[in-house]
Amino acid sequence: MRIGNLAVAGGLLLLVAGCWGGEEKQARHAGEQAAVGEQTSRPPAKPPPPRKIDCDRVKCVSLTFDDGPGPHTARLLDTLKAGGVRATFFMLGEVVQEHAGVVRRMALEGHEVANHTWSHPDLTGLSPKEVRSQIERTQKAIRNASGVEPALMRPPYGATNDEVGRTVGMPQILWSVDTKDWQFRSVSRDTKVGITKPERGGIVLYHDVHKESVDSIPKVVEGLKKRGFTLVTVTEMFRGEQLKPRETYTEAPVEAEPLSASPTPGSPTGTAPEPTPTGTSPTGTSPTGTSPNPGQ
Numbered sequence: 001m002r003i004g005n006l007a008v009a010g011g012l013l014l015l016v017a018g019c020w021g022g023e024e025k026q027a028r029h030a031g032e033q034a035a036v037g038e039q040t041s042r043p044p045a046k047p048p049p050p051r052k053i054d055c056d057r058v059k060c061v062s063l064t065f066d067d068g069p070g071p072h073t074a075r076l077l078d079t080l081k082a083g084g085v086r087a088t089f090f091m092l093g094e095v096v097q098e099h100a101g102v103v104r105r106m107a108l109e110g111h112e113v114a115n116h117t118w119s120h121p122d123l124t125g126l127s128p129k130e131v132r133s134q135i136e137r138t139q140k141a142i143r144n145a146s147g148v149e150p151a152l153m154r155p156p157y158g159a160t161n162d163e164v165g166r167t168v169g170m171p172q173i174l175w176s177v178d179t180k181d182w183q184f185r186s187v188s189r190d191t192k193v194g195i196t197k198p199e200r201g202g203i204v205l206y207h208d209v210h211k212e213s214v215d216s217i218p219k220v221v222e223g224l225k226k227r228g229f230t231l232v233t234v235t236e237m238f239r240g241e242q243l244k245p246r247e248t249y250t251e252a253p254v255e256a257e258p259l260s261a262s263p264t265p266g267s268p269t270g271t272a273p274e275p276t277p278t279g280t281s282p283t284g285t286s287p288t289g290t291s292p293n294p295g296q
């Protein structure tokens, strides 16, 4: 990630405008700001760097949240902050602006901001020009809101192919655990899956646009910690490995060690098939057009 100097400068200008803009302007914006939980006090200067956590030595897992930001995202940030953990947010460019304050807070609290396209199309059905537009507009929106340039993207539905990968030009992050939270909308199920399925190096897919998903996270964080996991961003988990543009990643490689060779006795493994018609999560490093799935 690199800091967008222009965006930071823009943020400072806005702050100045906020200080000198007069009561009438402030009153006009007060409602909007309250609605999105926008921060009006002076924020820290810049986001913290990724932490130096050696995921070869500690048991790491990444929680990822797609399709936001939305009305529940600020509450999710409260939960993550209370737990002292970091996550990765794959966001839609078209909703970033209206929750700009939340996106800025996300970055300042050390979470990873990442690109999930502008409007969630199946990229395999678009022209290269359209794909580029989906990615670039979103990069700009996130940079403007947070001051940070996303380094990672996730194709909607996990749908990608060689041409999309080439056009996107960023590492494509898929997942090893699909909670299917968008489908079941059940706090108890989201909680159970989130605690029991992840394995070391895993990438867990949730959607912070759903209330039930956000409701489940306090217990998921607690349960994963009890299983000995350290919750990190995707970039933190791959630290040391240079992620390649155009490649897809579903989990971080784990060195074979007794610690991670088998699941804890009594815990279900992460490989049990889900009782749904949509099949298993994508695997391997080069899916070729995974069939679209309406909620991902």
Ligand SMILES: [Zn+2]
Pocket (backbone or CB within 6 Å): 066, 067, 116, 120, 156, 157, 295, 296
């Ligand atoms: Zn999605």
